[in-house]
Amino acid sequence: MKRFAVVGHLAATSGTFSLNDLPGSGGRMDVLCRCINSALFLSHDLRRDVECYLILLGEPGPEKTVLFCGDEVRYLSPDERSSAALIKKALSIPCGDEFRESTPGVYVRRGGLSRLLGEIPFAVLDETGEDIRTATVLPEAYILSDHHNLTAAEEGLIEGYSRYSVGPRSLHADHTITVLLNEMDRRES
Amino acid sequence: MKRFAVVGHLAATSGTFSLNDLPGSGGRMDVLCRCINSALFLSHDLRRDVECYLILLGEPGPEKTVLFCGDEVRYLSPDERSSAALIKKALSIPCGDEFRESTPGVYVRRGGLSRLLGEIPFAVLDETGEDIRTATVLPEAYILSDHHNLTAAEEGLIEGYSRYSVGPRSLHADHTITVLLNEMDRRES
Numbered sequence: 001m002k003r004f005a006v007v008g009h010l011a012a013t014s015g016t017f018s019l020n021d022l023p024g025s026g027g028r029m030d031v032l033c034r035c036i037n038s039a040l041f042l043s044h045d046l047r048r049d050v051e052c053y054l055i056l057l058g059e060p061g062p063e064k065t066v067l068f069c070g071d072e073v074r075y076l077s078p079d080e081r082s083s084a085a086l087i088k089k090a091l092s093i094p095c096g097d098e099f100r101e102s103t104p105g106v107y108v109r110r111g112g113l114s115r116l117l118g119e120i121p122f123a124v125l126d127e128t129g130e131d132i133r134t135a136t137v138l139p140e141a142y143i144l145s146d147h148h149n150l151t152a153a154e155e156g157l158i159e160g161y162s163r164y165s166v167g168p169r170s171l172h173a174d175h176t177i178t179v180l181l182n183e184m185d186r187r188e189s
Numbered sequence: 190m191k192r193f194a195v196v197g198h199l200a201a202t203s204g205t206f207s208l209n210d211l212p213g214s215g216g217r218m219d220v221l222c223r224c225i226n227s228a229l230f231l232s233h234d235l236r237r238d239v240e241c242y243l244i245l246l247g248e249p250g251p252e253k254t255v256l257f258c259g260d261e262v263r264y265l266s267p268d269e270r271s272s273a274a275l276i277k278k279a280l281s282i283p284c285g286d287e288f289r290e291s292t293p294g295v296y297v298r299r300g301g302l303s304r305l306l307g308e309i310p311f312a313v314l315d316e317t318g319e320d321i322r323t324a325t326v327l328p329e330a331y332i333l334s335d336h337h338n339l340t341a342a343e344e345g346l347i348e349g350y351s352r353y354s355v356g357p358r359s360l361h362a363d364h365t366i367t368v369l370l371n372e373m374d375r376r377e378s
Contacts, residue, residue, distance in 0.1 A: 022270070041364075167378075168375060169371075
């Protein structure tokens, strides 16, 4: 299973944000929606071997994690508003310590980055890492940040983690996922 | 200058579509909006050496072409709704035979694929083409299709054109642009 976890530093933790203003009222929820798209969609198909974790750290708190499972998800279309509607639904149900399904293939629980890091062996995608094209082996799970860099506290949590880069330019998180999955597709074919 | 032209077979040609329903009322305008994002955005920067042509063939007609210029565009944010709002504005002004600017860096004119093919030497991005990683030289301009394949009539227009593929899986148009630009970035760096 391939896994991506995207840290949304301002992303709403309540389902009251407006689908008509994902950047503002959603706390740049648009960034996370595009990551869902990049991680899960093929042309006329879904990547059933991918899970995407959205780590939501914005208002009103406390932090929550929303999980999209490629092999289970339903009612998901490629447009930002579609994934945002499923996130909004996930944030509207009572949220406990364990993942609870809000719609098929979408789950939500309390907790953020530190908890997830204790459960899955992640690598980090950033500009300073080893080039994915020349890496001998590629890990299966990756942490990315949204439009903000990881904070010093977050960097402390991932100190010593393997880091990988997708190329010479600094890209948006969703574009980074697309380029990495292309490299993985090539290695598997 | 790098150029992408995306054929939107159902894409609205009037500015009356709803920003709250880009897939439906916009005729899958969301696909074209994501292509604008992929073609023009770097992390905290724009690709100023890219132009993106949207060929809109949907209702009510006649067909129109909307052009986004990376070195001139303003008021563009990465979210789908932002590029859709600029497209909506472009489709709302009187449209003639020559490109007319609707907002900074966004232009609109009458006409579609056949006219554009007569002006710019395009290659085609599709699954049957030569792998972009092994191609000796990469062209600067590419035609892509939206969620539908090119029609037989459109294929007739591009018969004999060079074709390039981005990898072993069939990807969405915007993901294809992202992977190709990553290859171009690597060759330039």
